[in-house]
Amino acid sequence: xxxxxxxxxxxxxxxxxxxxxxxxxxxxxxxxxxxxxxxxxxxxxxxxxxxxxxxxxxxxxxxxxxxxxxxxxxxxxxxxxxxxxxxxxxxxxxxxxxxxxxxxxxxxxxxxxxxxxxxxxxxxxxxxxxxxxxxxxxxxxxxxxxxxxxxxxxxxxxxxxxxxxxxxxxxxxxxxxxxxxxxxxxxxxxxxxxxxxxxxxxxxxxxxxxxxxxxxxxxxxxxxxxxxxxxxxxxxxxxxxxxxxxxxxxxxxxxxxxxxxxxxxxxxxxxxxxxxxxxxxxxxxxxxxxxxxxxxxxxxxxxxxxxxxxxxxxxxxxxxxxxxxxxxxxxx
Amino acid sequence: xxxxxxxxxxxxxxxxxxxxxxxxxxxxxxxxxxxxxxxxxxxxxxxxxxxxxxxxxxxxxxxxxxxxxxxxxxxxxxxxxxxxxxxxxxxxxxxxxxxxxxxxxxxxxxxxxxxxxxxxxxxxxx
Numbered sequence: 001x002x003x004x005x006x007x008x009x010x011x012x013x014x015x016x017x018x019x020x021x022x023x024x025x026x027x028x029x030x031x032x033x034x035x036x037x038x039x040x041x042x043x044x045x046x047x048x049x050x051x052x053x054x055x056x057x058x059x060x061x062x063x064x065x066x067x068x069x070x071x072x073x074x075x076x077x078x079x080x081x082x083x084x085x086x087x088x089x090x091x092x093x094x095x096x097x098x099x100x101x102x103x104x105x106x107x108x109x110x111x112x113x114x115x116x117x118x119x120x121x122x123x124x125x126x127x128x129x130x131x132x133x134x135x136x137x138x139x140x141x142x143x144x145x146x147x148x149x150x151x152x153x154x155x156x157x158x159x160x161x162x163x164x165x166x167x168x169x170x171x172x173x174x175x176x177x178x179x180x181x182x183x184x185x186x187x188x189x190x191x192x193x194x195x196x197x198x199x200x201x202x203x204x205x206x207x208x209x210x211x212x213x214x215x216x217x218x219x220x221x222x223x224x225x226x227x228x229x230x231x232x233x234x235x236x237x238x239x240x241x242x243x244x245x246x247x248x249x250x251x252x253x254x255x256x257x258x259x260x261x262x263x264x265x266x267x268x269x270x271x272x273x274x275x276x277x278x279x280x281x282x283x284x285x286x287x288x289x290x291x292x293x294x295x296x297x298x299x300x301x302x303x304x305x306x307x308x309x310x311x312x313x314x315x316x317x318x319x320x321x322x323x324x325x326x327x328x329x330x331x332x
Numbered sequence: 333x334x335x336x337x338x339x340x341x342x343x344x345x346x347x348x349x350x351x352x353x354x355x356x357x358x359x360x361x362x363x364x365x366x367x368x369x370x371x372x373x374x375x376x377x378x379x380x381x382x383x384x385x386x387x388x389x390x391x392x393x394x395x396x397x398x399x400x401x402x403x404x405x406x407x408x409x410x411x412x413x414x415x416x417x418x419x420x421x422x423x424x425x426x427x428x429x430x431x432x433x434x435x436x437x438x439x440x441x442x443x444x445x446x447x448x449x450x451x452x453x454x455x456x457x458x
Contacts, residue, residue, distance in 0.1 A: 330379040
């Protein structure tokens with residue numbers, strides 16, 4: 001009764017159970033029933049290997065996105081216009097790093113160590129959100145990121161926070177609470193430019209034009225091309241389809257942009273009154289795949305900065321390291 | 333050239349260089365318990381990576397106490413947490429007949445009222 005996988009007497013001995021879906025049909029059925037009833041799955045529970053693998057992939061990429069996402073915004077801390085904007089930006093960037101930590105912990109409960117995740121990021125094996133491979137050229141870019149990228153992230157995170165994996169949901173609850181401040185401060189800075197001088201409006205329009213494509217890419221390729229999402233939806237790993245989330249985002253935010261007299265660089269963008277769905281031009285998915293595979297304007301710089309940080313922080317980590325201590329995974 | 337002058341000052345290395353983090357280099361995991369106000373319970377809120385408990389407290393303050401109210405934090409190494417196996421959760425199933433443990437299982441008022449209505453009760457009160 002006290003044995004099994006959920007006890008950490010010895011430096012975490014919990015076995016990562018590599019279950020195969022077809023090995024244990026009864027356990028799989030019980031697992032799927034539990035999810036269908038709306039119950040959460042916790043780290044010590046039996047879970048199919050594919051569920052574990054997909055969740056690690058999802059949460060790890062989410063964590064990397066928080067960490068890398070702090071870089072384009074961090075660039076502007078020293079040049080933020082005014083003290084209040086500077087304070088808010090510092091707080092936001094600190095939050096993003098904190099979110100990365102929360103998410104790495106959630107992913108670790110599934111059995112992949114943080115070091116392995118960081119190594120996969122640095123080697124390019126593990127991806128992060130594509131939008132952060134684009135540069136923040138002006139202050140207006142920071143307001144577009146803070147308003148629209150954060151808004152898109154919230155649509156995604158609120159959906160995911162109702163998923164089936166307990167540790168991920170708990171991390172997201174805290175994250176969504178903090179993101180509401182990010183969105184508000186982003187919106188405030190965006191409105192300030194939009195209602196400002198002609199030069200400010202021009203700068204904002206230029207940033208919007210440049211960011212629109214990456215924003216349309218944000219939720220991923222269209223549903224008709226994405227694979228194996230049915231099982232992931234049943235397991236509540238994926239809570240809404242890419243196209244549904246994109247549609248929800250357009251519904252909420254395009255009117256907020258248009259009401260300010262700003263334009264979006266897509267002549268076909270409109271809401272179809274009959275279907276209730278947004279229509280838009282093909283946002284160039286070839287570019288999306290090219291950038292995610294390393295061909296974007298900032299991929300190399302982002303990873304180089306992360307590598308620099310790991311390399312130059314090593315002596316501090318090593319000085320404090322306890323070589324005799326074995327590594328543990330988080331409990332929950 | 334980067335848009336970020338700080339990045340330009342870093343003198344970044346060879347983009348193809350392999351940088352590897354060693355296992356354990358990010359230290360160990362500590363669970364964090366947060367107390368919102370004096371007198372309240374400490375509640376589990378998450379965990380941090382740290383080389384020792386003192387550093388874990390510092391990181392926990394930064395991570396879990398930078399916004400909402402907090403008067404105290406506990407940290408404990410994840411390895412030191414003992415828990416039941418989640419598969420044994422059926423042992424907590426309640427026997428439905430546990431009125432002897434509940435306040436509602438003891439009906440004193442009924443007896444008092446009955447006593448008051450009886451002849452003995454009415455004569456004593458008057």
